[in-house]
Amino acid sequence: xxxxxxxxxxxxxxxxxxxxxxxxxxxxxxxxxxxxxxxxxxxxxxxxxxxxxxxxxxxxxxxxxxxxxxxxxxxxxxxxxxxxxxxxxxxxxxxxxxxxxxxxxxxxxxxxxxxxxxxxxxxxxxxxxxxxxxxxxxxxxxxxxxxxxxxxxxxxxxxxxxxxxxxxxxxxxxxxxxxxxxxxxxxxxxxxxxxxxxxxxxxxxxxxxxxxxxxxxxxxxxxxxxxxxxxxxxxxxxxxxxxxxxxxxxxxxxxxxxxxxxxxxxxxxxxxxxxxxxxxxxxxxxxxxxxxxxxxxxxxxxxxxxxxxxxxxxxxxxxxxxxxxxxxxxxxxxxxxxxxxxxxxxxxxxxxxxxxxxxxxxxxxxxxxxxxxxxxxxxxxxxxxxxxxxxxxxxxxxxxx
Ligand code: NI
Numbered sequence: 001x002x003x004x005x006x007x008x009x010x011x012x013x014x015x016x017x018x019x020x021x022x023x024x025x026x027x028x029x030x031x032x033x034x035x036x037x038x039x040x041x042x043x044x045x046x047x048x049x050x051x052x053x054x055x056x057x058x059x060x061x062x063x064x065x066x067x068x069x070x071x072x073x074x075x076x077x078x079x080x081x082x083x084x085x086x087x088x089x090x091x092x093x094x095x096x097x098x099x100x101x102x103x104x105x106x107x108x109x110x111x112x113x114x115x116x117x118x119x120x121x122x123x124x125x126x127x128x129x130x131x132x133x134x135x136x137x138x139x140x141x142x143x144x145x146x147x148x149x150x151x152x153x154x155x156x157x158x159x160x161x162x163x164x165x166x167x168x169x170x171x172x173x174x175x176x177x178x179x180x181x182x183x184x185x186x187x188x189x190x191x192x193x194x195x196x197x198x199x200x201x202x203x204x205x206x207x208x209x210x211x212x213x214x215x216x217x218x219x220x221x222x223x224x225x226x227x228x229x230x231x232x233x234x235x236x237x238x239x240x241x242x243x244x245x246x247x248x249x250x251x252x253x254x255x256x257x258x259x260x261x262x263x264x265x266x267x268x269x270x271x272x273x274x275x276x277x278x279x280x281x282x283x284x285x286x287x288x289x290x291x292x293x294x295x296x297x298x299x300x301x302x303x304x305x306x307x308x309x310x311x312x313x314x315x316x317x318x319x320x321x322x323x324x325x326x327x328x329x330x331x332x333x334x335x336x337x338x339x340x341x342x343x344x345x346x347x348x349x350x351x352x353x354x355x356x357x358x359x360x361x362x363x364x365x366x367x368x369x370x371x372x373x374x375x376x377x378x379x380x381x382x383x384x385x386x387x388x389x390x391x392x393x394x395x396x397x398x399x400x401x
Contacts, residue, residue: 003386004316006116007378013115014374017041017108019090025079025099028135031056034077034107038132041111045118047130054144060130061154062118064389068126071388072151072159072342073381074335075110076103076136085365086357100363102164102351107132109162109349109377116382126389127154139184139295142334151341158305159344160384161335162377166359168323168350170370173313173380175347176325177306181299182231183266184332187256187273188291189214191241191281195250207252208241210286214254215239217280218273225272226265233259233330234273259330261298298328299336305345312383313347317376331362349377 007014017037026034035056042049042060050059056077084091084098092098099105114130131150135141150156168174191214193207221234234256241252258273260266270292281288313322325348335346352358353370360367 021104064124065122072129075106112378165348170373172350302343
């Protein structure tokens with residue numbers, strides 16, 4: 001029996017998990033009920049479970065019947081502060097919280113994968129680590145899980161994750177060699193001037209005018225400082241300053257976000273930003289303070305692991321169900337922290353169908369995901385894990401009689 005057939009057999013169960021998780025979404029690091037739900041199911045299938053890892057994380061370990069390597073499969077469990085507007089019968093019951101990034105899919109797919117693999121653990125040559133991590137949307141959950149030791153005991157040799165992708169149809173899988181998501185850095189700028197009467201600007205240093213120049217000058221970072229072939233984004237998303245129309249304030253605060261795909265460029269960015277901001281402020285007699293914080297590195301998929309997913313999808317679903325994505329997403333994914341430690345791959349799971357709202361982007365209050373993709377995700381995860389552990393049995397690993 002193929003893993004596609006095995007996942008079809010438990011399809012109703014996986015859909016049930018997904019709908020339950022969708023109805024009760026929880027924000028980053030508050031995934032208490034989700035974690036309990038996950039851990040209870042793993043225990044039901046006699047999988048070794050560690051609860052409360054890095055707060056609300058859960059780790060399951062399936063020890064195979066024969067010794068071998070260890071592969072980790074990772075799902076993220078958190079939802080977003082969005083008021084759901086899908087009108088699904090299992091819409092969010094938690095006001096203002098929604099699984100709009102498909103992490104309910106990721107979690108239920110990993111649960112389905114765990115159920116199938118646990119039933120056949122005696123035939124496994126090596127071990128499977130099931131990582132259910134909290135706080136992906138804050139981009140800090142993965143790092144905390146690594147610090148809590150999830151890549152050890154047993155030592156993990158490689159790691160796989162998936163992410164829902166409304167741009168691809170259900171049943172299709174997308175991969176990319178090299179970077180697939182961008183580095184995310186955060187920027188806080190304080191511009192200091194000299195306050196006074198709005199009618200006497202010559203006696204003041206106006207931080208609002210300086211802020212205007214700084215926002216414009218920052219547009220030259222991407223257009224003039226960086227090679228046109230190197231993707232990057234500089235966005236100022238928030239400006240705070242001033243109290244009244246007839247007062248020049250003493251300071252203005254700006255917050256922004258930087259995305260880069262090239263790790264060398266990520267390293268160069270703080271110097272470029274600081275120079276442009278500080279010198280612009282100085283040229284108008286003001287002062288600026290820049291606080292630059294790196295959140296995640298870019299997610300760079302390992303070539304060998306991409307080839308593994310390519311082979312699995314081609315054999316399991318057919319070559320026409322595999323897409324090589326032309327460009328990386330300038331979104332970010334904290335799976336990059338695992339992929340910086342060990343060979344890793346994240347693949348995109350197509351989730352649109354004939355429903356128009358399944359084509360809405362991730363993080364949209366109306367986006368829906370095609371549930372027919374759930375079994376595709378489970379089958380690819382199972383096959384990739386088993387094939388990684390028993391590469392010689394390729395192309396079709398038939399450990400299941
Ligand atoms: Ni996500």
